[in-house]
Amino acid sequence: MTVLVWVGVGVLGGFGAVLRFVVDGAVATKMGRSFPFGTFAVNISGAVVLGFVAGLALHHDQNLLAGTAVIGSYTTFSTWMFETQRLSEERQLSTAAVNVVVSVVLGVLAAAAGQWIGVRL
Template identity: 65%
Template sequence: MSAALWAGVLVIGGLGSVARYVVDRAVARRAARSFPFGTLTVNITGAVLLGFLTGLALPPHAALLAGTAFVGAYTTFSTWMFETQRLTEERRAWLAGANIVVSVVLGIAAAAAGQAIAGLL
């Protein structure tokens, strides 16, 4: 990989992480509940975007920058698991279970939808 590509990953990944923070905070502020709607929103929109990018069959460097750098930094597995663990520790096991099930089911559906949308182009 060239230095320019590494720099692109750095910058675009940074933009993805900032976008994650902005979206998460905006949704969490509006929802103001114990369920992590902000992280759910980020991960579902990220799944749609990644499915879309996959459906476009981008060249390798474009896929790296858009899919891995931006979407990889935008979505967050670790926060999802941390919030699920927090719900369990707060004795809200049903919310923790719902977080897992809803995230997985909607994530798969969102990725498929994104891929289908790209296929229409």
Template identity: 55%
Template sequence: MTVLLWVGVAVAGGAGSVLRLLVDEAVRARRPGGDLPLGILVVNVSGALVLGLLAGLALDHDASLLLGTALVGAYTTFSTWMLDTVNAWSRRLVAVAVANVVVSLALGVAAAAVGRAVGAAV
């Protein structure tokens, strides 16, 4: 791995993190006060779609590392999704916690499958 690739991973990871913040905040601003964390749902589902697309494109190792692992990996967030779920559960919003898991998984898997199919067709 070259120094340039390391720098690319750091820059792409930083960009993905900032993009996650911007998308999450934009969604929250349009739907304030809801119990279901829609911002993180949008982030994770859109990230699954893009990651599926990249997988379908069968990029070389360096491009996969930069775009898939660094950019999309930093954009999506398992930890925030789980924390949002635990927070809903601890506030006794059991239906919201369960819906957050079920809806996120169903839409995420579907988005990844669609992205992969589109990428493979290109």
């Protein structure tokens, strides 16, 4: 791995993190905060893009930059779990369960759809 790839991971990872912040905030502002719609939108859109990248079967360095750096920093498992735990603490158990089930099911379907598209290009 070259220094340029390391720098690319840092720069593109920063871009993905900022993009997550912007998308999460925009969606949460529009939809409200009763359900973590911002994190949900980020993770589902990230699953589609990651599936797409996987379907393209890129070279290792390209996959590292696109998949790990950009999409890995864009999506957020830890925030998803934190928000689910917060919903549980607030006794919103049904909402927490919906967050888990719908995120997992749609995330897998989104990744499969993205991969299906990527393979065909």
